[in-house]
Structure formats: C-alpha cells, structure tokens
Amino acid sequence: MSSRSRVPRPAARRLSLYLRELKLRARDGSATISSRQLGEALGLTDAQVRKDLAHFGHFGQPGVGYRCVDLLERLRMIMGIDRAWPCVLVGAGNIGRALLSYRRFEEDGFEIKAVFDRSRDIVGTTIAGHKVRPIEDLARGVASLKAEIGIVAVPADAAPAVAAMLVDARIRGILNFTPCRLDVPAAICVRNVDFSVALEQLAFDVSLAAAQDDES
C-alpha cells in the first residue's frame, strides 16, 4: 500500500480517467491499448501516460502496449477499488433517484446499501428497490451496514447538518452533490460533483475551439 501514498496528486487523479477509457475499450472488445492511444483519448502526451503508469510499476510491452484487462485489473487494485465499497445515500430527490437507477455503480463495486431522507412524504416509500429510511436512522445505518462512503444529494440548506451527521457516524468519504463546501475534519475525504464546473469547462472548450478556428 505504501507506494500508493507517494503518487503525485495529479497523476492519481488521472488514474480513474485511464480506468474509464480502459473500461470503454474493453467493452468495445479491444485487447490492447498503446500509451499513445490512451493519451490521445485523454488529451495527454504518450510520455505523460507512460510516466503516470510507471509510478505503479511497468505493465506495458514495447510495440504492443498494455493489455486492457490486465491494466484495468492493476489500476483497480492500485486505486483500492478491487473490492466492494458500501455506500449510503442521503436525499431521495431527483439526483438521489437518478443515482439509485444508475446501474454502473454496482458494476463498479459501489453498492448503495441504504437511502435516507428527512421528508415524511418520502420516508417509507420504495425507490428502485430501496425503502427510504428516516434521516434519524443515519448513524445506526452507517454503523450496521459498515458503510464507508456517504453520498449527499440533499438541498443545499440541509448539507452542513447531513455532513456533520455523517462525520459523527464515522464515514470515511463523502461524495457531495450540493453546491455547499462541506466543512469536515481533514481525515474525511470529500469529492464534489458540480454540474456548473462541467458546463464551464465545456463552454471553455467551445471557446478554445472557436479561437483555434479563427487562427487557422
């Protein structure tokens, strides 16, 4: 495990992009992929790809590239996602419902074990096979399910209180779908999913493409 913590953060961030590309390729039936192909798909140089993957040992064969299945398996192991990650979901609104019907999570080892909400109208109803539980049961649920990840998909005003409850329940990571910045102890990992950021990046891409057209 110790080599993992010495990987530079940007390289670590790219690993899951490699993983995603490899999954697409494997699904398309590709047996191998070169560092050049991986780089092209992700907007990186092949030297960068080789350097990133070299942090974790050598898997590629010169002239052949990487075997997709092997590299996938290796990346999953390195990333610590070659095992199941039990999750709880807080918030059964539109985003929560979309996540519950998102089958890819389970394929990837992320199983939503329980769903919590504060609304009396929603608690007790069943969504995609999950009976929604009252938010008051969150701490007990996290403990009994040994959940490590909490997915926060509540309205922004409820986010700080939900985060505090998850911290108290000794969750280890939070996936935050609200626009709030969550104030949690440093030992708890937080990733924010912000749709505005994705749109801004896209708009920037379009602007760049237009600028390049103007130049050519």
Next chain:
Amino acid sequence: MSSRSRVPRPAARRLSLYLRELKLRARDGSATISSRQLGEALGLTDAQVRKDLAHFGHFGQPGVGYRCVDLLERLRMIMGIDRAWPCVLVGAGNIGRALLSYRRFEEDGFEIKAVFDRSRDIVGTTIAGHKVRPIEDLARGVASLKAEIGIVAVPADAAPAVAAMLVDARIRGILNFTPCRLDVPAAICVRNVDFSVALEQLAFDVSLAAAQDDES
C-alpha cells in the same frame, strides 16, 4: 482570443476549479485570496497556481494576493463564460429534472432554453417552468433558440441517436450524462459527467488516506 488556445490543457482544466474556489470565497465575503490559499484548497503548490494564472497575464499583487472579484471576472472572460450560453436539454428523466431545478446554472450564464423528450407521457408536461417538447422538434429548437450547448440526459440506448441529432442541428458542445462514449466530429466538444469516476476517485482518496495513516 488567440492567447487562449495556447494554454496547456491541464492548466485550462484547472481554471474552472480556480473559478469555483473563487466563487465560494467571494460568497463567504473574502476580498482577497493568495496563491497559497488557492493552492491549498485545490491540492496544488502555490508555484503551480502562479504559473497557471501567469498564462493569462499578471493579476496578483505580492503580499496581497488576488482580489477575488477581479480574478473571478478575469477568469470568466478568459474562459469565454462572461456571456450567456443558451442550452437545450434532451431527456426529462431524473437527471434532467435535477438539472432543471439546479439554480446555479442560470447564475452562471447557462440557461436551459428548452427541454426535449421522446416519451409521449412526458411531452407536453411542464417541469420547473419548462414545457417538454417532442424530440422531433430538436433541430428546429436548437436553430431558433441559437443554442450552443446540448445536455444529453437520456437512457444509454438513446444516446447515439440524440448525439447525431445534435450534430445535425449544428450544436457546438455536448454535456453527456450517459455512460456512452459519443461519436461526434472533432469540431464538436464533448464533456462527460460520469458519477462512477467521481466515486472511484473518492474511494482512491480514502485508500490513500488509509495508507498514509498506516505509515505514520
């Protein structure tokens, strides 16, 4: 515009992260931010922050840092998001509904001008103030609304056909919420929002934190 196209891609990608952090700070009432603070918030060195921002000219003052409002405005201009970006949404399922009620989009200049769906049960209903139109009207809608961005939030099996329709309608960018890789001409920009990637990155963070705990 020409300087924009010469920015390295990873630096370009970080701009919207700077933007997000600055928006949070400005909302919290901060007048200034240092490159160290920006770096700490985003897991970058202050040297990296200064280098990134230097691609676009010098805005910081030694010992004072950046004025949040000025830097925000400058970044928006650089990213081409200091103007409105009319969008269309295809798919009025759970994700589509969540996006329609996501108020931050409009604050940030991304206005969803029209919503399209293929389901006869949904077409004609009103969601968050938008009357859902039939998918057959997509090309006409894109043209008449001068939409530049198409948001694809349909089931995976419908994604290739919807992407093709958006291409025919001369959209410039696609925000793809499906797990499909969209096959579009190179001139059309695509950004993928993949919830699995965010979860994988989070699980990786948690694994890294655990590895560091083991070492200390």
